[in-house]
Amino acid sequence: MTAQRHPDGPVLVVGSGLAGWTAVREFRKLDANTPVVLITADTGDFYGKPALSTALAQGRTPAQLVTMPADQMRETLNVTVMAHTHVTRLDVQAQAVHTAQGVLTYRDLVLATGAHPIRLSLGGNAASEVMSVNDLASYTVFRQSLLPQSRVLVIGAGLIGCEFANDLAAKHYAVQVVDPNAVPLAALLPEAVGAQLQAALQALGVQWHFGTSVQTVDRTDDGLVVTFANGQQTVVDVVLSAVGLRADVALAQAAGLTTERGIVVNAQLQTSAAHVYALGDNAQYASDSVGGVARTLPYVLPIMHAGKALAQTLAGTPTAVQFPLMPVAIKTPALPLVVASAALGTVGAWQVVGEGLWHFVDAEGQVRGFVLSGSSTNRRMEQAKLVTA
Known part of the structure; x- marks a missing residue:
């Protein structure tokens, strides 16, 4: 194919999630004139992914989650949107992006390809029926699978699993959750707070299966028979896997970019190739490293900070992204939670400070993180001032 180079050198953005549209x-x-082309495999409509796990209780349909259609985004931001377009290859030497519709060259390339749900290796004749939700399309399919009185098993008691469990239980679905840990949100919360969340969701009707995992899923006349590693079984109508995300690095790897847990970027969000940048769930931020170990940040606030810094760089002012303390609100109305995690690798322990307040304290007695629960969640700004960077 012949490359279609824009005479003014466009900025190409791959991905239309929060990261792509924020960039x-x-x-x-900062720049109203440089051509911008956004390439996406889906519709390009703008919506907030965090709303997917709360829409049921709020009575919002999948269509109502779209806050701005792609056409309106295109007109408002003066951007060319190539919807339903799959990128097949990146050529970073030629500064070209190959798609099923042709080849485009770029002045700068922004990779905002996000992350894919981790797929469990399960046995059984209905393993392929296990669902994951990570975008509006998959959420629509999930919603269509829910019938009145549906029985739902959520695999994973992490942040997304607990949010979906709360949302489903609030609409009176029969919800079960399975997780190998002893309490929900074991990686984020003090065990005592996890136990409080467990009790709060149990009061809504959520049934827990801790200390085990799913082995097989089989379709029978009664529904989906799920067999756990401990030998127990349960029968449900829908199985939703919420065991985490894995950065989408396939295009970057094939193009020879440096990847680890994500696409490795420096403080200016540049990858190992000139004129190629990454942000969002697919990026591994060196600027957020602890002890030399960079990490991915799959939350909204990091995307907002990264998008602002990247815009400065693309507009001609190289700017390093700086991530402040970024508390995360966990959307479980049964027990509202705000978590400000300590930096990765920080050695310390959780200490209860007061009603609904925990501090993560290091060996020197410095507060490195906090958890707020219930009515105490309105104290996030006050507590953020106490955290040592």
Whole structure:
């Protein structure tokens, strides 16, 4: 194919999630004229992914989750949107992106390809019927699978699993959750707070299966028979896997970019190739490293900070992203929670400070993180001032 180079050298953005659209929006605040092309495998509509795990209780349909259609985004931000377009290859030497519709060259390339749900290796004749939700399309399929009185098993008691369990139980679905840990959100919360969340969701009707995992899923006349590693079984109508995400690095790897847990970027969000940047769930931020170990940050606030810094760089002012303390609100109305995790690798322990307040304290007695629960969640700004960077 012949490359279609824009005479002014476009900025190409691959991905139309929050990261891709944030990069475009922030760049347009600084540069109204440089052509921008956004390439996406889906519709390009803008919606907030965190809303997927709370829409049921709020009575919002999948269509109502779209806050701005792609056409409106295109007109508002003066951007070319290539919807339903799959990128097949990146050529970072030629500064070209190969798609099923042709080849485009770029001045700068932004990779915002996000992350894919981790797929468990399960046995049984209905293993392929296990669902994952990570975008509006998959959420729509999940919603269509729910009938009145559906029995739902959620695999994983992490952040997303607990949010979905709360949302489903609030609409009176029969919800079960299975997780190998002893309490929900074991990686984020003090065990005592996890136990409080367990009790709060149990009061809504959620049934827990801790200390085990799913081995097989089989379709029978009664529904889906799920067999756990401990030998127990349960029968449900829908199985939703929420065991985490894995950064989408396939295109970057094939192009020879440096990847580890994500696409490795420096403080200016540049990858190992010139004029190629990454942000969002697919990026591994060196600027957030602890002890030299970079990490991915699959939350909203890191994307907002990264998008603003990247826009400055794309507009001609190289800018390092700086991540402040970024508390995460966990959307479990049964027990509202705010978590400010200590930096990766920080050695310390949780200490209860007061009603609904825990501090993560290091060996020197410095507060490195906190958890707020219930009515105490409105104290996040006050507590953030106490955390030592």
